[in-house]
Amino acid sequence: MRANYIGQSVQRLEDLPLVTGRGRFAGDVSFPNQVHMRVVRSGHAHGRIRSVDVTRARAAPGVVAAWTAADVAGLRRIALREGPDARLEPYLQPVLAGERVRYVGEPVAVVFAEDPYLAEDAADLVGVEVEELPAVLDAHEPPSEFAPGRSTEPLVLRKGFGDVEAAFRAAHAVVELDLSIGRHSGVPLETRGAIACYDAARDLIRMYGAAKVPHRTRDGIAHVLDRDPATVHLHEGHVGGGFGVRGEVYPEDVLVCLGALRLARPVKWIEDRYENLIATNHSRQQRHRVRAAVDAGGRLLAIDDAFFHDQGAYPRTHGARVVDLTAAMLLGPYHVPAYRIAGHYRLTNKTPAATYRAPGRYEGSFVRERLMDAIALRLGLDRVEVRRRNLIPKTALPYRRELDAIGDEVVLDSGDYGGLLDKALEGVGWQKLQKDLKRRRAAGETVGAGIAMYLEKSGLGPRDGAHVTVDHTGGVEVVTGSASLGQGVETVMAQICADALGVDYRRVRVIHGQTDRIPKGIGAHASRATVMTGSAVHVAATSVRRKAIEAAAALMRVPADTLDIIDGRVVRKDSPDAISMDLGEVARSQASAPDAPGLSAEGWFESDHMNYPYGVHVAVVKVDRETGGVNVERFLIAYDVGRAVNPMLVEGQLAGGFAQGLGGALLEEFEYDGRGQPLSVTFADYLLPTASETPLVDVILSEDAPSPLNPLGLKGAGEGGITAVGAAVAAAIDDAIGIPGAVTRLPVTPMRLKEILDRANTPPRPVETGRGSG
Amino acid sequence: MEFDNTLEVSLPPDEAWRVLLDIRRIAACIPGAELTEVVDERTYKGKVSVRIGPVAMSLVGRARLEEVDHANRRARVKAQGADPKGRGSTDSVIDFRLEPAGNGTRVLIHTDVKLAGSIAQYGRGSGMIQSVASQLIARFGEALKTQIAESSSRPATAANAVPPPAKPASGLALIARALWDSIVRVFRRQQRR
Amino acid sequence: MKIALTLNVNGRDHPVQVEARRTLADAIREECGLTGTHLGCEHGVCGACTILLDGEPVRSCLMFAVQAAGRRVRTVEGLAEGEKLHPLQRAFIEHHGLQCGYCTPGFLMLATGALERNPDIGDAELLEVLSANLCRCTGYKNIVTAVRAAAGEMRLRR
């Protein structure tokens, strides 16, 4: 089968409507006679609700209805996406808060009115009286009481293998770090939105504005409303970025559906930015107390980590998934004989947290790579060399770790970690770079470089399906359970289908995010779409190809094996110009075929193991010692994607991930005051990187380790751009200011860096810790 | 946000103490404050209007004189108030303590301003709010000083006479992040006309 | 209390009735039905709502519709001439200057305004101009490349 699209940087099918203003984002969806919903949110971080008075709101101009928790008392709480977890059941979030408010931004009441301005006017008239309670704001202080008899630490997740105590006893040296990652999140440019309509004739609720996991969210909404999922259809239009935080079940999704049902009018809700920054999932905030035992050569003998995950007020649909991923992926590409990790999942009075691009891995990579730099410092080894000698050798793969990652046994499928390290060093010109930096430092500049290595995970199973149909014009429709968040899933699926079937990729129309077009689907997240849906499309398209050739062979009365399909035509292999048949003709001929009319096929792809792409990040920074300001001058990403369906799109994912990683390293943080009031509620305080702060990233894409787990050797690329940016930038800052191990907390704000520099000018306090202090 | 201020007055401690317990006088010292109703001997309703650049707010609520300790001349005023347009609310505590100072009195004021709602959430503005809050408290201290000094020359005003409404403390403005502590009425729903 | 006025958008007059508080962004999207202009923050930082007002890029969320009466408004829907795309639109496609596309209309209008005012804009000044808008997907690399490529082509066509 000749591949002529896979591997090509073809232009995207998605772009034309988006560059001409003909996109259909949630905000662009409207229905006649619709009402607008506005949510009234708690202004207190923690308290007992004494009263919620909607009388004045109900009387306000243009108001159709106003509800408090009492009006939705019958609703279930928002459940976990992957199924119930007894440990978290008592902590799930209600759609509207009735007795307690637990974070600023928590929905307490909702107003429906003729237009968004009137809805907001009315919402301001809702009186919420709260008797304030002390706010819990620190996830690593001892847990307190969530409710009578319920601790704010629902669970501690433990993983590990090998004899950790023995390793520390035998250690030549032990390094110990206390590291923190700041609270930040995906913050897509389009805020959330949901528009629901109720079709009374068919007792069917339709919700527009779905994203990421439409089928799972349909089930989640149906669960809360106690309806059969078949009576709830979700539709995905254009989505203005997801990054993990959008598409999950939120209180507002349930409220628009219930509104449409009860008010018998379409209900439109568009989140504003103030709400987005206090109500859409936060992420990342963790504190790690970690130590590593190493031998005299700097080889890792054991890693022992206890970390405190600031989950915020309630578990969201992900439950403790981020804690699981942090623990499962922390070891990265290094061979570690003994490992023990305890993830304390703690609730605080902040906006609930969940997954954000490379969840658990951005946090874990900062911890791991800071450890590697600390080991290099302690043993006087070169930072690159200490990584190289701990890498899992190419020959050892597939490499099994006695751990599971969100229920999946961790088996590193394929990889040449050392080889990619060499490519990265060669690509960035590491030796010349060190000389340049030394020269510039001598000239008085504060410049430095940092390096970090990481594993990613992709192709999250268990299965995906696709349905490929050739229509009478020879056009091809591919129906998938996937989702588009802007990553180019339509183009990638079209390339895969076009190659398998033998048509022009521009003739392929890819359907995603429509729960009424395909019963099952797991959407697009965790870098799974290309691997799982792509493989399913390949399987389906391959069987359509076989069917087409068999049908054409019968019609053309020639043996099937003499035929091929090129550019949408069934041709004879030996003489492509001779008689041939257009696929549309073949499809028409099958229109009345007895058993399966039409030319189409379903394809399923199962996988019980994720696969593991991997990468290297190199950062070069310049520090202004007097202000603490940091400027990232250069950044390089070397990444092995197994096989790139569209290199241009893979590089786009890596460049976008990098920019978000840069934000988390230097600029972005959700801060709270002592009373739990959020301090980052506008874009003047929550700082996204602009073009001026984001250097043009260099990308080295390698395909040295195709995955053996799927027919095309694919691995995911959606998250690998962000994973180790925090770690690499921190290392580069240490190098620039000449204080190894200085950065222990992200983001590195100017004030924090200035404090580090000022402290360094005062006499250094001893950092050494005794050997083997367990 | 916590502030400590001290001021010296010429009045001897017991006389100064009597002024301090007269909420009407205290209210008159607060820039932009207006006492609207006397609920009982220790509880007063009022509102404070403040302008912060383009932001003009009035916090309507109540103040209660609690923990009045005549022996040690200490008093605590608990003030709660909210903006009728839903932009936020404040819970503030002001602790007074009088000490003799020569033949006059030293008044020690400790103020703790707690804020909630959107007025408390603008990171960039919090520095400004702190600066204005301390300026307002300083102005309150000055006004209190003159009140106490003047009172020695005339008897306490009639029980529930209400001082004229003051113009908003527009002179001092700050971006929203809630400012000032004040002696106001506790928030009640029907306040929100 | 609604005010009657006419908005001239992409050369076409739209008689509308709006409250004074209705932002220009909302009027373009709702009253004029041109949903290509997007709202990303409604407080003037992200630039997704950027349109051209008498040829200059402005945040349409920071203006009230009543203020745009009698002015020439251009939005992304007015860039192409029928099926013939504007050089910037083509460049964004060719250089993968967009992923989710939510910020794209804002960047297209910002770049159109900047290039029409100064077709020979230097790299440093172009980067400063493009820093006015936020993008969360691309990391800006391909946006800068696309705008530079279009600037070259627009210069040739002048």
Next chain:
Amino acid sequence: MKPARFEYHAPKTVESAVALLAEVAPREGRVLAGGQSLVPAMALRLAMPGHLVDINGVAGLDRVRVEARELVIDACVRHAAFHRQVVGGPLGALLSHVVRHIAHYPIRIRGTFCGSLAHADPASEWCLVAATLGARMTARSVRGTRVLTAADFFQGPMATALAADELLAEARLPLLPADARFGFHEFSRRAGDFAVAMSLATFRIGNGVMTGVRLGIGGVEGSPRRIGAAEAMLEGQRPSSTVLRAAADQVARTVEPLDDARYAAGYRRDLARVLARRALESAAA
């Protein structure tokens, strides 16, 4: 984040504008010029003016002209007007150097010079220029016209001496002597962000010594101001690095910085020292 309701007025003359302002001021009436600071506050429903007097339609408020050795900047002159030098000599160069630091290009198209002064955000570059160069502000109302000096005009964060019914009709900046030098430096987290700290220095150099020294600090305190104690240490001195450093240290001792979680007072004090020195060094270069 939709603004609350207000009544809109679009006067055509200055007289009708101030008359309207007098009428609506007691009912929370405010002037709308560029709107780049007011409208975000309205979208967030922090500011809920009852009336807006839109002066964009008033004829003759968009002129920049030199009058009696002063650059007169009308109420509706946009930041973008300063992208090119509006007047010859150092003042024109200073203004077009500073304007680059103000927000972003689309904001500078609509935002106005006088609007920045009236809004008086501690991080406003134009307020620092006005305070440092000793601008004079013309306030007009139905009660007449009065001129305020910068020292009287700025009264704290977002606080000016303007009464509620006064329109800031124009700002007057003294022309700088032809041989005047200037240095301006700002520290902000991202390109175009609010300044965390900034400094403007101007002086002349006559036979090797600095004269007419003006040194302003902005973003650090509630309002921008000149630091007289530091200016005194520079006046008549040679611009040597030790002299400039000593003056910068004096600035750090003199300022009373704002304080918050993200930028503590001590940090702002350090920034004031650094930026004052850098501004002086640029001016002396």
